[in-house]
Amino acid sequence: xxxxxxxxxxxxxxxxxxxxxxxxxxxxxxxxxxxxxxxxxxxxxxxxxxxxxxxxxxxxxxxxxxxxxxxxxxxxxxxxxxxxxxxxxxxxxxxxxxxxxxxxxxxxxxxxxxxxxxxxxxxxxxxxxxxxxxxxxxxxxxxxxxxxxxxxxxxxxxxxxxxxxxxxxxxxxxxxxxxxxxxxxxxxxxxxxxxxxxxxxxxxxxxxxxxxxxxxxxxxxxxxxxxxxxxxxxxxxxxxxxxxxxxxxxxxxxxxxxxxxxxxxxxxxxxxxxxxxxxxxxxxxxxxxxxxxxxxxxxxxxxxxxxxxxxxxxxxxxxxxxxx
Numbered sequence: 140x141x142x143x144x145x146x147x148x149x150x151x152x153x154x155x156x157x158x159x160x161x162x163x164x165x166x167x168x169x170x171x172x173x174x175x176x177x178x179x180x181x182x183x184x185x186x187x188x189x190x191x192x193x194x195x196x197x198x199x200x201x202x203x204x205x206x207x208x209x210x211x212x213x214x215x216x217x218x219x220x221x222x223x224x225x226x227x228x229x230x231x232x233x234x235x236x237x238x239x240x241x242x243x244x245x246x247x248x249x250x251x252x253x254x255x256x257x258x259x260x261x262x263x264x265x266x267x268x269x270x271x272x273x274x275x276x277x278x279x280x281x282x283x284x285x286x287x288x289x290x291x292x293x294x295x296x297x298x299x300x301x302x303x304x305x306x307x308x309x310x311x312x313x314x315x316x317x318x319x320x321x322x323x324x325x326x327x328x329x330x331x332x333x334x335x336x337x338x339x340x341x342x343x344x345x346x347x348x349x350x351x352x353x354x355x356x357x358x359x360x361x362x363x364x365x366x367x368x369x370x371x372x373x374x375x376x377x378x379x380x381x382x383x384x385x386x387x388x389x390x391x392x393x394x395x396x397x398x399x400x401x402x403x404x405x406x407x408x409x410x411x412x413x414x415x416x417x418x419x420x421x422x423x424x425x426x427x428x429x430x431x432x433x434x435x436x437x438x439x440x441x442x443x444x445x446x447x448x449x450x451x452x453x454x455x456x457x458x459x460x461x462x463x
Contacts, residue, residue, distance in 0.1 A: 172229065172267035175216055179233045185214035187451070188235055188376075190226045190367070191244035193219030194383040197434035198244070203441035207448035217244065218264045223363035224254050224279050225265055228272050230367055237375035240451070243367065244383045247341065247393065248349055250406060251358045256280035257287060269294075279363055340432060343392045350402035360409055368413045378415035379451075380406075384424040384443065386432060394421060418450070 179185070189199050195217035204213040216229050226243070235241070257280070261268055268276035273292075281288035352358070359365065371378050382403075385394070393399060403419075410417050423446065428439035435443060 170267070170270070172218060172264060172270060175218070176229070176232045176271070179214055179216065182214075183212055184234050184236045185212045185239060186236075187211055187213040187240045187242055188230070188233060189213065189215045189217055189242045189244065190230060191217040191383070192221050192226075192246075192249075193217070193434055194246050195244035195381075197430075197436075198384060198440050198443050199447075200437070200441040200444040203444040204448045207445040208452050211448065211451075213444075213448075218267075220264045221267075222254060222256070222265070223249065223361055223367065224256060224276055225267055227363040227367050227370075228268060228276060230370060231275075232271050235374060235376050239376055240379060241367070241371040241376045242379045242381060243364075244381045246383050246385065247346070248353060248402065250360055250364050250380075250409075251353050252361060254279050254361055254363055257291075261291070340389065341393060346393050347396055347398035350398040354398075354401035354405040357405065368415060372413060378410075378413065380410055380415050380417055381447075382417070382419045382421045384428070384435060385421050386426050386429050388426075389432070390421060416454075420447070 187204070189195055196215065196219050199213065199215040199217065201213045201215055205211050214233070216233060218225065218229070230241070256265065256268070256276070261276075261280075268280075277288045277291050281291060360368065368378055407417050420443075424435060424439055424443060428435050428443075430436040
């Protein structure tokens with residue numbers, strides 16, 4: 140191949156890549172995390188900010204909460220398929236008045252697990268780390284300027300890499316649509332196929348060992364969780380940490396033994412140290428409240444939110460009054 144032909148093909152490839160990057164960048168302006176942050180910035184500061192992953196996202200009905208607690212302005216900033224690093228970054232984007240509540244939901248050992256993230260896993264909702272405060276995320280996921288940190292930083296400049304999850308998501312939806320042809324329908328929730336979430340159920344012995352080690356070693360909050368609580372304390376935002384509702388099967392497999400009891404006691408001690416209120420809501424809902432093995436369906440989310448609002452209304456003290 141002549142040099143001239145090679146140059147022309149190379150320039151053509153670069154042009155295609157440039158167009159693809161521009162198109163993906165334009166589409167990413169309306170990504171769900173950006174929509175959420177824009178909504179928060181365009182409305183009055185919330186009185187109750189809810190953070191967490193899909194267990195919190197599915198459980199909080201803002202309208203039901205507000206109807207049950209007059210004058211409240213709840214904001215559900217929880218996102219599915221995210222971790223504490225993403226929650227901390229979202230929290231930094233949302234302005235809270237002094238005295239507003241920070242409500243953080245967790246499941247299992249989420250509060251003490253070390254943050255895990257790499258170029259291969261920071262896709263979908265987790266790609267928000269590239270949109271807001273990327274240097275904070277890079278340092279938490281790859282401390283010390285490692286090669287992984289350099290890889291994340293380099294990828295952040297290429298939209299088709301940052302938002303590849305959205306592209307592959309469309310391909311996956313097409314693939315699954317074809318897969319359904321001629322097959323019986325499978326149960327799904329708004330977060331995906333129920334069977335996929337059943338695969339996330341931890342193995343009981345491994346889970347118990349993880350709890351025992353964390354309690355024995357007095358494992359502290361992970362860095363992003365500690366940062367979330369530290370920011371809330373500095374801003375004068377009282378903290379409620381909710382052990383999120385879980386189906387009875389999960390509670391029986393994971394929460395009934397001495398390992399979880401020791402871990403829960405350890406969490407209570409950690410929360411006492413930051414002045415947080417621990418609310419165990421793991422058994423607040425029956426099994427038919429869950430659309431799959433993990434997420435609360437919409438009718439029960441409204442009931443859960445109303446009950447949670449009533450719980451908040453019963454807490455004495457001036458904190459809520461400060462943000463009326």
